[in-house]
Every structure is written in structure tokens, then in C-alpha cells.
Amino acid sequence: MFRFEHTYLLSILVLVPVLVGFYLAVLRWKSKTAAIIGDKDLVQVLTRNYSPTRYFWKFFVAISALVFLVLAAANPQTKGEGGKVNRKGLDLMILMDVSKSMLAQDIKPNRLERSKQLVSLLIDQLSDNRIGLVWFAGRAYLQMPLTTDVSAAKMYLQNAGPDAVPTQGTVIGEALKMASNSFNSKEKKYKAVILISDGEDHDPEALKIVKDLAASGVMINTVGVGSPQGATIFDPATNDTKRDANGNTVITRLNELQLRELAQTGNGTYVLLQDPSAAVRTLQAQLATIEQKELQDDAFVQYNTWYFYVLAMVLVLLLLEIYLPERKPMPV
Structure with a gap:
């Protein structure tokens, strides 16, 4: 070549x-x-x-x-000659919520930083797979297509935050669509999604898309970030807690019900993010149930x-x- x-x-x-x-x-x-x-x-x-x-x-x-x-x-x-390295693995899309609600500090240092710790560990522990990254809030953006380039994934992760997606909200459905478009539509296996979010805004379209993904052989795993009791959101732009149009303090709560439903429908597992290392082990065990394919790694x-x-x-x-x-x- x-x-x-x-x-x-x-x-x-x-x-x-x-x-x-x-x-x-x-x-x-x-x-x-x-x-x-x-x-x-x-x-x-x-x-x-x-x-x-x-x-x-x-x-x-x-x-x-x-x-x-x-x-x-x-x-x-x-x-x-002899430069190509063959390995067995999956095509894995990691979808991470970077909306402002992820700045809530009901888990320390905040939901976003804890999520980034999880993604960093996932990249390290699942490096034998092809990994793609999608950040979403009010819109979804493909940060990195499926690749075995671990260093590139870490670079994109460093810059993840609300500024990466200016439009606020939680469009889980759009993020799932983007993941779907990243996969090889001809394959009916070897594919998985890990969705990391507080699930705060209910997205009715998300469940339908998960059903379509599951039918095409994609396993959907979800990770809940935050607490059902909720917390206030510190807004760096105003250096104060976030308030609504009436001046009331905004409380953001983890929507476990939606995230559990998505995982169940997508033949995956739901994990409440507390200890990132424990969450990675649970997700690894779930992904190990998927048949793997030969991946040609051009990184070496x-x-x-x-x-x-x-x-x-x-x-x-x-x-x-x-x-x-x-x-x-x-x-x-």
C-alpha cells in the first residue's frame, strides 16, 4: 500500500x-x-x-x-513486511453525556470528571477493540470514529466537556443514531455501545432506536452517573449555581429508570457509576459474552x-x- x-x-x-x-x-x-x-x-x-x-x-x-x-x-x-498485527475484538462505541447537568457534584469531583475517569479506564482495558467516541448534550457529535488508536482516544477525552457541545439538553436518541451509523450495517454481531449519562431529560426516541440497534446485533450497556436525590449544578460561566427562568435553583437527578430500560431492551447491563474500576470490570464481563472478530490493527x-x-x-x-x-x- x-x-x-x-x-x-x-x-x-x-x-x-x-x-x-x-x-x-x-x-x-x-x-x-x-x-x-x-x-x-x-x-x-x-x-x-x-x-x-x-x-x-x-x-x-x-x-x-x-x-x-x-x-x-x-x-x-x-x-x-510483517507490520500488520491481527487481534480479536469488538467494535465499541462509547457515548458520553457532556451536558451541564454533568457538572453536578453529587459524586466527587463531579459527574463529568468521574465519567471521564471511567472512559479512560475503558480505553486502557479494552484497547484490543476498535473504539469510537461520541459526546452529546443538546446535540450529538462524533469525536472519533472506530479505531484502535488509544492515544488519539485519550487526547479527545481530555477536551470533553460542556464547551464541546454548545447546545444544552440530553439527546440520547441522537447519540445512539450516530453510534448506529458508525457500525458496519452488514454485520449482525461484534458490536456494542456503552452509554454514560445521568439520563436527566427523558428522550422517548431513545428506546425505539435501542430496539433497532438490538435487532441489528448491537448490545447496549448503560452507565448511570449521579444520584436519585440529585444535586445543584455549578455553572462556571456565572461562577454560581444554575437557576431556571424564575430564579429557582435547578436540581438535577439521575434517571435510573430510563437507563435501566435502555440496557434491558438492548440486551446489555446497567451500571451505577460509583467506583470506576468496579464499573469497568462489570462492563468487561458483559462485553465478554459477545462473539469477537479478527481486527486488523494498522497502528503498528x-x-x-x-x-x-x-x-x-x-x-x-x-x-x-x-x-x-x-x-x-x-x-x-
Whole structure:
């Protein structure tokens, strides 16, 4: 398999048509200048050693050197032997609620931070699987498609919070739809979802989507974060507790009933998040009941790099451009 390691550098090639346009503009300028002089015989005498063909070839060689230089910087690579690592695992989508209600501190330090601790442990303990991440509040956003890249998952997790999803609410149904779209629709197994939320806003659409997911072979597991007694929400934007339109303090409560119903319908398990390590063990045991498939992990593929050959071509072209004369020899 051929690839470029730094594909973003290929965007520099947009300079090529710009330089071609500049070259054509210079040719037009030369033609207009010759026309201004007026006397064709005089122009021929003045430019008798000018060669349009040689001028073109010097430009062509120079622009080719630029193209090869960009290709060298992008580092062309081919896949090496024995680099692919095969492993058995699942396709697992982790859906995490990042709404402001997750800032409630009925579990310490707050619901969101405890959820992030859980997700971090899940990423570590389930690294043999392909993992995808969805953050949701009033809308759902795919943060990371299914991958075996653990370091990327940890990076996305660090930035999880209410600011990642500006619209507030708890659209569990939309998050489940996004997870569904991330799976291979042709497979009827090897797939699971872990939904982490306080379930505060009842989403009637969520149960229907879970039924559809279960019918397509996806196991739905849910994790409840918070307490049924509830707590106030500290709003960092106002540095005060969150209040409704009438000025009353908002109390957010864990909706265990909805989360249990979703897990039961989705052939999974419900876990109340208290100790993240214990929750991970319970979820691992549940996921172990799903048949696993062979996953091809490209994260450890070794690539052969070829930029130095392309760079050698650049050097040859630059030397050729230097020694290629623009003018033809004067007649003796």
C-alpha cells in the first residue's frame, strides 16, 4: 500500500497552477513589449539569441523540481513486511453525556470528571477493540470514529466537556443514531455501545432506536452517573449555581429508570457509576459474552520511506535548470 505520511503538505501543490499562470503572463508581457517596439526587424535583431523553447524547458524543469520537493516533504511510503498485527475484538462505541447537568457534584469531583475517569479506564482495558467516541448534550457529535488508536482516544477525552457541545439538553436518541451509523450495517454481531449519562431529560426516541440497534446485533450497556436525590449544578460561566427562568435553583437527578430500560431492551447491563474500576470490570464481563472478530490493527504497521529518492530527483532537476541555457548560441 502506498501513502504519503504528511498529506497536508500536498496542499502546497496549489502553487503550481499559480506559477503556470505567472509564466503565461510573462509570455504575454514579452509579446506586448515586442509589439510596442513596432519594428519587427529590429525586434528580431535584439532577440536573435532568445529561444522560447529553451525558456519553456527551463520553466518546466524548475516547476518539476518544486513538485518533487513537495512530494519529498510529504514523505512517500510503502507498507513494510510483517507490520500488520491481527487481534480479536469488538467494535465499541462509547457515548458520553457532556451536558451541564454533568457538572453536578453529587459524586466527587463531579459527574463529568468521574465519567471521564471511567472512559479512560475503558480505553486502557479494552484497547484490543476498535473504539469510537461520541459526546452529546443538546446535540450529538462524533469525536472519533472506530479505531484502535488509544492515544488519539485519550487526547479527545481530555477536551470533553460542556464547551464541546454548545447546545444544552440530553439527546440520547441522537447519540445512539450516530453510534448506529458508525457500525458496519452488514454485520449482525461484534458490536456494542456503552452509554454514560445521568439520563436527566427523558428522550422517548431513545428506546425505539435501542430496539433497532438490538435487532441489528448491537448490545447496549448503560452507565448511570449521579444520584436519585440529585444535586445543584455549578455553572462556571456565572461562577454560581444554575437557576431556571424564575430564579429557582435547578436540581438535577439521575434517571435510573430510563437507563435501566435502555440496557434491558438492548440486551446489555446497567451500571451505577460509583467506583470506576468496579464499573469497568462489570462492563468487561458483559462485553465478554459477545462473539469477537479478527481486527486488523494498522497502528503498528512499519512503513518504508522513499523521500530521499525523490529528493535526489529534485537535486538533479535543479542542476539541470542551472546548466540549461535560456538563450541559444550567437551565430559566428
